Amino acid sequence: MTGVRYITDxxxxxxxxxINLRKHGKSLEDFFDFLVFEERKNEETVSLESILDELKTEGRYKG
Structure with a gap:
């Protein structure tokens, strides 16, 4: 595969x-997104509304 070199012991x-990022950068980004998804797929979800409420309470969001 062009744009990929292995280092051996x-x-x-x-x-x-x-990995040559100019050649494979987008594919690598997609791969990392998939890894993050796999790592987090069983985490509890939190609604955007509850996050915004918390940020407002902390004074970090004025919206």
Missing amino acids: DKGERTDVV
Whole structure:
């Protein structure tokens, strides 16, 4: 795959990857979004209204 290089250890095993962001930046961004989604999919949801109420109470939102 062009735009992707692997770094190997003394045993020849891949340890790291270098990705050309000019070539694969959008795909990488989508991949990270997916990882965040997977990590958070079981978290409790909070309504926007309750967040805004809390921010107003703290004086951090005047809307």
